[in-house]
Amino acid sequence: MKRRNILKAAAAGLAAAPLAISSTNAQAASKVRLRMQTYWGTESDEIHDQFLDDVKVASNKSLRIKRFRGSELVPNADMFQAVSKGTIDMCQGYAGYWPGQLDIASIEAGLPGAWTNYDEAQYIMESKGLIDLIREAYAEQGVHYLGPIMGGPFDLLTTKPVKSLDDLKNMKIRATPSVAKILEKFDIPTVYLPGGELYLALSTGTIDGVIYAGTNEYKAMKLYESAKYYTFLNMVNPGYTDQMLINKAKWDSMSDEHRRIIEMAYAKHARKMHTWMVSGSIDAGTSGLFEFSTLPAEDSARLRKAARVLWEEEAAKSPRNAKAIEIIAAAAKATGRG
Missing domain, CATH: 3.40.190.170 (Bacterial extracellular solute-binding protein, family 7)
Known part of the structure; x- marks a missing residue:
C-alpha cells in the first residue's frame, strides 16, 4: 500500500x-x-x-x-x-x-x-x-x-529555590497576562516576554523566573543553565x-x-x-537537570481561590464568556471542586 x-x-x-x-x-x-x-x-x-x-x-x-x-x-x-x-x-x-x-x-x-x-x-x-x-x-x-x-505541565522555574508564594515577592516572574493578574494579587512582580527571549532574560538576571511550560520545554530551551529550581504550582492541568x-x-x-x-x-x-x-x-524530569519542590498546599489553594475571582471577571466581559464560565463551573462542581 x-x-x-x-x-x-x-x-x-x-x-x-x-x-x-x-x-x-x-x-x-x-x-x-x-x-x-x-x-x-x-x-x-x-x-x-x-x-x-x-x-x-x-x-x-x-x-x-x-x-x-x-x-x-x-x-x-x-x-x-x-x-x-x-x-x-x-x-x-x-x-x-x-x-x-x-x-x-x-x-x-x-x-x-x-x-x-x-x-x-x-x-x-x-x-x-x-x-x-x-x-x-x-x-x-x-x-x-x-x-x-x-499542552502539558505549566509550572514555575526560578533561579533560586521557592518554598512559598512569599518567596516570589522579591522576584520578577515572566507570566502571561491572565496568570499575571493572579500573581499580582499576592504582590508578586510580573513581566511578559516572548518565549524566544527567556534564555537571555534569565541568564542576564532581567527576570528571576518563568511560568511558561514544563520540564520538556525548559530543557529544550536550555533554561536550566540559569534556572534549575522547578516548583509545582498545582493550578491547572493541562496547564495551557x-x-x-x-x-x-x-x-x-x-x-x-x-x-x-x-x-x-x-x-x-x-x-x-x-x-x-x-x-x-516526564523524561526531562529524570535528567538530573532540575531540582523539584511543590508549592505548599495552602498556597496552591490560595492561587485557585484567586483564580475564581478571575473567573468572575472573565464572565462579566460578555454573555458568551458568562456561558463559558457556567460550563467550567458546572464541571468543577460535578467533579467535587465546586
Missing part, C-alpha cells in the same frame, strides 16, 4: 467520517500554498514537520504548508491579528498572548483551576460545548478555529491550551477535500503534540 493511502487510512480513524478523496480528485484540485507560524522554536521541528508532511502526502502535494518558527514573520503576540488580516494564513498559537483582542481568549488558554486532567479538559471542550463558543468568537474576527491543542487557527476567507475558499485533510492532520497533530509535551516532561 502506498504511503499516501496508509496516511489516509490512519487519519480516517481520528475523525467521525473517513476521508473520501481519490488521487484523481487530489490531482485535479487547485494547488494551495499556505504560510503558518508557530510560537515554537527549533525544539518542535520534528513534530511540526510531521504535520506538514501529513498534509502534503494526503493531498498528493496539491496542498502544502510552509511553517515559520516563533516571531519569524510577526511577533508571537500578533499572530491572531495577522491571521485575521490574512498577513499569514495559519498559526499555532496560545490565546494567553491576546486576552485584550478576543473576549474569550483567557478562558480558551486555560484558566487556573478550570480543569484537573486531560479528560476533564476534553469533556469541557467537546461534550459541554466550550469549543463552539470559542469557534464563534474567532469567526467574528475572520478566523476559523480548528480546535485546541492541550494552544490552538490552530486559519484565516476564514482562506478556509472558505478551499475545497472540501483540502479542508478535510487539514482537519484530520490537525487532529493527529493535537494528540501527538500533547503526548510529546507530557512524556517529554
Whole structure:
C-alpha cells in the first residue's frame, strides 16, 4: 500500500467520517500554498514537520504548508491579528498572548483551576460545548478555529529555590497576562516576554523566573543553565491550551477535500503534540537537570481561590464568556471542586 493511502487510512480513524478523496480528485484540485507560524522554536521541528508532511502526502502535494518558527514573520503576540488580516494564513498559537483582542481568549488558554486532567479538559471542550463558543468568537474576527491543542505541565522555574508564594515577592516572574493578574494579587512582580527571549532574560538576571511550560520545554530551551529550581504550582492541568487557527476567507475558499485533510492532520497533530509535551516532561524530569519542590498546599489553594475571582471577571466581559464560565463551573462542581 502506498504511503499516501496508509496516511489516509490512519487519519480516517481520528475523525467521525473517513476521508473520501481519490488521487484523481487530489490531482485535479487547485494547488494551495499556505504560510503558518508557530510560537515554537527549533525544539518542535520534528513534530511540526510531521504535520506538514501529513498534509502534503494526503493531498498528493496539491496542498502544502510552509511553517515559520516563533516571531519569524510577526511577533508571537500578533499572530491572531495577522491571521485575521490574512498577513499569514495559519498559526499555532496560545490565546494567553491576546486576552485584550478576543473576549474569550483567557478562558480558551486555560484558566487556573478550570480543569484537573486531560479528560476533564476534553469533556469541557467537546461534550459541554466550550469549543463552539470559542469557534464563534474567532469567526467574528475572520478566523476559523480548528480546535485546541492541550499542552502539558505549566509550572514555575526560578533561579533560586521557592518554598512559598512569599518567596516570589522579591522576584520578577515572566507570566502571561491572565496568570499575571493572579500573581499580582499576592504582590508578586510580573513581566511578559516572548518565549524566544527567556534564555537571555534569565541568564542576564532581567527576570528571576518563568511560568511558561514544563520540564520538556525548559530543557529544550536550555533554561536550566540559569534556572534549575522547578516548583509545582498545582493550578491547572493541562496547564495551557494552544490552538490552530486559519484565516476564514482562506478556509472558505478551499475545497472540501483540502479542508478535510487539514482537519484530520490537525487532529493527529493535537494528540501527538500533547503526548510529546507530557512524556517529554516526564523524561526531562529524570535528567538530573532540575531540582523539584511543590508549592505548599495552602498556597496552591490560595492561587485557585484567586483564580475564581478571575473567573468572575472573565464572565462579566460578555454573555458568551458568562456561558463559558457556567460550563467550567458546572464541571468543577460535578467533579467535587465546586
